Amino acid sequence: MQARPKLQLDFIDALRGLAIIAVLVSHAQRNVEIYQAMGHPARMSPWLSRYADQGARGVQLFFVVSALTLFLSAGKRLGESGEWVNFYIRRVFRIAPMFYVAFGVYCLAPVLLKGHALPPVGTLLGTLTFTNGWSPAWLLGANDVVPGGWSIGVEMSFYIVFPLVFLFIRDFPRALGALLLFLALDVFLGPVLVANPPIADADLWERFMFVWLPNQLPIFLYGICAYFILFTDTGPLSRFFHAGNRAANAALFAGAGLVLLVVPQATADSRAVYLYGGAFALIALCLNRQPYRWLVNPLLCHVGKISFSGYLTHFFMLQVARKLLDKVHAGTRLGPDAYFVATVAVALAGTIVLATITYRFVEVPGQALGKRLIQALAARREAGRRTLGDGAA
Template identity: 45%
Template sequence: MNNEQQGKYDFIDALRGFAILVVIVHHAMRAVALHGAMGMEGLMSPWLQTYWADGARGVQLFFVISALTLCLSAAKRSTGQSQWTDFAIRRVFRIAPMFYVAFVFYCLWPLVRGKLGADVPSISNIIATLTFVNGWYPASITSHVLVPAGWSVGVEMSFYAVFPALFIAACTLRRSLVALCISLVLAVVANQVLLSHVVIDSRTDLETFAFFWLPNQLPVFIVGFVLYHLLFGPQSAKKVDWLRQHPAYLQAAKVTVLVVAPLMPFLHIPGIPSHLEYAGFIALVVTLLRFKKPAVLVNRLVCFVGKVSYSAYLVHFAVLAHVTSSLNVRHLNERLSANEYWLVLSILAVAGTIAIATITHRLIEEPGQRLGKRLSDALAAKRAAALARQNAVSKDIAIG
């Protein structure tokens, strides 16, 4: 397959596309069911709320795919100290430009217009948000959020900080499985210490933070390492060939996915948090898509949505608010049931989000990535020039 030979896997973009779609629909559900988007009492069907409550797990799908793609990218690049310098530059310029634009839109612009309200953000919260360390402060990712869903971006950036060490340490399938086990123990211990010894004003905020922060989400990321070594890594060829030669196992996995998928919102295994259950389910889906990519799941439209998914993630809250206001001005909140309102809100929010994200991806994300590449290339050229001068001096000394 040409795409795979070039190191590009279209189903990864498709999974990102599905991730952002379920996140948008989930937040539309929350807007109607929890936040009164209709401006009046409206009760959605309990079964709809149950199903789409787990749409939030689209974030965990992003996390697994992020770790997997980082492993694929790191494996292709040259080794050495400069590899991780370039990695840091690429990641910052991949994430920061669009995030800072979102920060201006959600925080600074309302502040300038005097429409932020009484809860003016503190300087420390602004600095924590802009430096992506907000994922380590409970108030910054729960009650005083400056960029909606900015918690996941902060957690992602924290993961980038530890990725080089993890990539070096978890360099085989066996080591990645060990790392997964260690991360599970770390998550349990870290959360127990956090909830037992940290005191803040709101216990709910602390429990929410305990779910959000990196130690609790790290096992989800490491599932991406396991998938890389199992299906894509330098030692994966024998495993992949074995699975191809024994299609019964893949067929059993397919049947499992088809049976379990509708039950996932109700499948709560005692002692296993929901986000870890979904990480395991995601791993099974990725394994199947590695071998077969049905057009209903992997197609140009969904792949395109996946390509603009980061912009879509940051702008969809604003689109939801605008669509809600437009629906209510037209009194659709009075004429539609809660289920119908949610459906209309979801469709319009998805369409509007993808339209705007296409523009911001082209005008903000892509130029930011090109700027990061130019900086990385400039530093590489500087290192090459310094090495050439060093070799020339060594040669002169040797001749002398």
């Protein structure tokens, strides 16, 4: 028996909004400490630097939310004619239009306007086909194609295997079992693989081992577990996260928040990513029960709706922020922490404006084109069935 799903899923958009803000924060920190945006070497306060650096885990928050919503969407469309062909069409037209616009801005424009060299062919093709996470060599220079393209490659790789995942994992026990299995493999076998690189560049191999899909799969599985708790009857868990004690729900929410506060200061081990994934899934569960208005609000939900465009445009807006701050000599007037805050404020405001525009004029038309293609294929299938029916008669 299925639990009655809540119709209000604003918390999903709010979580996406938090994810893109966190990612922007992490890249602002890199601008200050690595790329010398202030015009000279600078170090932020250690505690602030560690928190900002771990804003990169916003990518994993995207993965948790993505897996949850994919299962929800696929469950609603189960039995649809051509369901998996339609699934891939929706995914491609959701991602590709804005991604290729970003490719034109970040890669082609510098080549055509400034005479920059194209990235290596393997990296270029790997990024454009969303397979840059399949080979260490294709990761090299990937940010010269589309900044942040590695995470989109991971997402698209998950889409490729998603039908198998959806058909095999049909209930919460299987989802939990798969999560525990892949957690054990990645936590214990992962370091062994990192320590024995099959290529000369050990640093590149370590980076590849972090971003490839098997290492990120537990993060998606956290989202799948959350889906089954929220949208199928898993007994006490489902009942609690739909109508359980509010004080207990708040305590769990606070506990997940505490993980996000403590882990960045406690360890830099890459395997801590799984602690973040678990905390994100728990926060999603708690927000379904109690969508706190300070978090689930119209502004953050809007940022979540435009978050894919925001992910691709925030790199550009960080450079805009750097130039604007240069004009007011912020690099000499502000300390590193204040400069970082100013960078975040300017880049975030610009990203919201620019991403709202690209969402409206690139993403929405792209998704609409995908829907029209699905409708055209459905009409063709229906015409074919009618032809066969007429022939049989």
